Amino acid sequence: MTLLLVATGDTIAHRAAGVATGRELLELAGPPPQRVVVEDVLAEPSWDTSVSTQFALARRVRKALAEDEFDGVVVTHGVDSLEETAFLADLLAGPARGGIVFTGAFHPLSAAAPDGPANLAAALTAAADRALRGAGAVVCVRNELHAARWVRLADGFTSAPHPMLGRLVDGRVRLTSTPPTRPPVVGGEPESDVALVKTYPDMPASLLMTVTDLGARGVVLEGTGAGNVPVELFGTIMELSQMDIPVIVASRAHTTDIGMAERMGAIGANGLTATQARLALMVALSKGGGVEAALRYFGSL
Structure with a gap:
């Protein structure tokens, strides 16, 4: 050995x-x-x-x-x-x-x-x-x-x-416990340009557009304990999703719920922390695919 x-x-x-x-x-x-x-x-x-x-x-x-x-x-x-x-x-x-x-x-x-x-x-x-x-x-x-x-x-x-x-x-x-389920295998090189943004009350939606204007191919938002994000971001989340730029919402408390943001096109982080979700989104976008690829990947974690 x-x-x-x-x-x-x-x-x-x-x-x-x-x-x-x-x-x-x-x-x-x-x-x-x-x-x-x-x-x-x-x-x-x-x-x-x-x-x-x-x-x-x-x-x-x-x-x-x-x-x-x-x-x-x-x-x-x-x-x-x-x-x-x-x-x-x-x-x-x-x-x-x-x-x-x-x-x-x-x-x-x-x-x-x-x-x-x-x-x-x-x-x-x-x-x-x-x-x-x-x-x-x-x-x-x-x-x-x-x-x-x-x-x-x-x-x-x-x-x-x-x-x-x-x-x-x-x-x-x-x-002393069973290992977590192995993540799905994705070929190709991970996408390195994924932004991580911590949300806060009265946060301007323009921050999300700024990171994507600078080249981010995906965005992870760290929401509150219940996975909620400021309502001011809803329109931008929907717009980014329509542009095929996935928006992942992670909870500070690692819950799987992401509140109303899911109705706007956001994808839940499935209990991952925001930093983990950023890495997972990089891997999910290894072969491109945008929102659909992110949905499949996070749905199988």
Whole structure:
């Protein structure tokens, strides 16, 4: 069995004398459970990760399992946008035969008690465990396993209101819930130009037209807890839908209801967060198709 470790730097690799390489991180994590091939990837800080970097990491994960015959992949990533990149990798992975595990650290190597080496060791163990085959991408931190679709950055990582997928116990994966349904497979390159707009009372409808005038091929609106958006946006939502530019509405509370906006042509995010919905819309528009493609994709998530 051979695992691929993709190291992107960030907090897990920060030390007083610079940034540790993937090979150095591997040495700090202790003897791995299987043979590990290391690849270092130049990436922006996690708080400013570009879409192109996220796409590149997701594609590398997919290729590693589908073409390069690795048995599992571990990606070290900064925690700020780790959940987003992990979810994109989950969307693009298809019927992956091996484990896909993302991990990171809240304390750098230069701290008195760095958590990165232990998290990496656990992630490698998880990726080698057959229990995660077919489960899609997961996040492994503090011996906890969270499905990429459910994970949220809070005080650490949490899957709430969904159950945690499992944990590492005595060097083995112990699943405590059923993994979420795998997303549909869509070929082609994801559409990178999708806008995300947080709604607020008295928000001018012109903001939506501004992002599409600048080239956005789709828009995600973050509505209130019940999925509602200001009534001032209804006319513009209808207009964009008629222009074949899909408008997705996500709820701040992750509900599936989107209120009256659905009557205007908006599409519900099916419980995804606004940031997840943006990534999902990118994938949905991989082969063009506009509103109809978005309806099919989000309807099958």
